Amino acid sequence: MAGPDLDELVGRAREGQPRAVARLISLVEDSSPRVADIARALTPYTGRARVVGLTGPPGVGKSTSTSALLTALRGEGLRVGVLAIDPSSPFSGGALLGDRIRMTEHATDPGVFIRSMATRGHLGGLSWATPQAARVLDAAGFDVVLIETVGVGQSEVDVVKLADTTVVLLAPGMGDGIQAAKAGVLEIADVFVVNKADRDGADATVHDLKQMIALARRELRGPSWRQPIVRTVAAKGEGVDEVVSALRAHHEWLLAHGELDRRRAARAREEVAAIALRRLHAELADLRDGDRLGEVAARVVARELDPFAAADQLIAELKG
Ligand SMILES: Nc1nc2c(ncn2[C@@H]2O[C@H](COP(=O)(O)OP(=O)(O)OP(=O)(O)O)[C@@H](O)[C@H]2O)c(=O)[nH]1
Numbered sequence: 192m193a194g195p196d197l198d199e200l201v202g203r204a205r206e207g208q209p210r211a212v213a214r215l216i217s218l219v220e221d222s223s224p225r226v227a228d229i230a231r232a233l234t235p236y237t238g239r240a241r242v243v244g245l246t247g248p249p250g251v252g253k254s255t256s257t258s259a260l261l262t263a264l265r266g267e268g269l270r271v272g273v274l275a276i277d278p279s280s281p282f283s284g285g286a287l288l289g290d291r292i293r294m295t296e297h298a299t300d301p302g303v304f305i306r307s308m309a310t311r312g313h314l315g316g317l318s319w320a321t322p323q324a325a326r327v328l329d330a331a332g333f334d335v336v337l338i339e340t341v342g343v344g345q346s347e348v349d350v351v352k353l354a355d356t357t358v359v360l361l362a363p364g365m366g367d368g369i370q371a372a373k374a375g376v377l378e379i380a381d382v383f384v385v386n387k388a389d390r391d392g393a394d395a396t397v398h399d400l401k402q403m404i405a406l407a408r409r410e411l412r413g414p415s416w417r418q419p420i421v422r423t424v425a426a427k428g429e430g431v432d433e434v435v436s437a438l439r440a441h442h443e444w445l446l447a448h449g450e451l452d453r454r455r456a457a458r459a460r461e462e463v464a465a466i467a468l469r470r471l472h473a474e475l476a477d478l479r480d481g482d483r484l485g486e487v488a489a490r491v492v493a494r495e496l497d498p499f500a501a502a503d504q505l506i507a508e509l510k511g
């Protein structure tokens with residue numbers, strides 16, 4: 192795709208044409224050779240969207256909550272893009288399908304764009320493709336970008352790197368207290384949601400959470416945001432307005448404390464470092480495919496060079 196075609200595609204995405212948005216996301220997601228050109232074309236139009244991450248254990252109600260949040264935010268006239276990250280194995284594609292079905296009520300709304308992304312099969316997975324996709328949605332003029340990730344292993348931490356505001360969902364009877372402490376959700380959550388509040392044990396979950404927050408706060412210094420705990424019954428839309436209020440309050444807090452800039456700067460550092468590393472990797476792979484690495488290695492064998500000096504030499508050549 193030549194420059195003018197790319198500009199035209201970006202133009203159509205900015206007019207809100209869903210097919211153009213989808214095409215751009217596909218291009219960046221597959222890390223096409225155009226990815227740098229696309230980023231350059233999008234950058235002037237980015238920086239406006241509020242990026243909200245939703246994470247939590249499997250089945251806690253993230254997709255249901257995302258759908259309910261969509262309805263509430265659309266009610267305020269905001270345009271909302273959703274990235275549903277699916278880290279699942281090839282054998283459990285059902286969750287993805289479920290997300291789609293649950294969100295079909297928004298399917299014909301031009302103010303909504305929903306995209307499921309399977310991390311499997313992507314080089315660098317979530318950490319690579321998602322910021323690119325979020326950038327597309329930002330440039331396309333979506334006011335809010337919601338990113339849903341299942342909180343397993345690293346992914347909870349990953350979403351923090353992406354989002355201005357991180358919502359951690361818990362539900363009664365999931366052994367929340369211990370699990371939460373383990374996964375370090377106290378540090379990553381800006382807003383806690385105890386979903387499935389229609390079930391027994393919601394009070395206990397809220398109680399446990401409050402205790403943990405109080406303990407953690409004792410160790411904190413400086414201007415700290417008080418992480419609110421909102422109870423919801425996402426399946427019925429109950430409590431969702433309170434979540435929207437909490438998101439707004441957190442956004443205002445971020446602005447008032449310079450924290451939004453700080454978070455975005457931290458994010459940019461991560462992203463630039465990841466891109467640089469990836470490029471170096473690629474260049475090194477080129478050297479390996481060519482004979483240069485073989486030549487240097489032969490000199491190591493011949494004891495003309497030690498391996499460290501050999502590596503330094505290769506790096507110097509990469510820079511040159
Ligand atoms: N009782 C009750 N059930 C709920 C509530 N919210 C969601 N559910 C149900 O919980 C199940 C899981 O909801 P999802 O929204 O798919 O949960 P999820 O966290 O997105 O799940 P994964 O993406 O698979 O991790 C569904 O059957 C929902 O209908 C709620 O507030 N109360």
Ligand SMILES: [Mg+2]
Pocket residue numbers: 253254255286290339
């Ligand atoms: Mg889901």
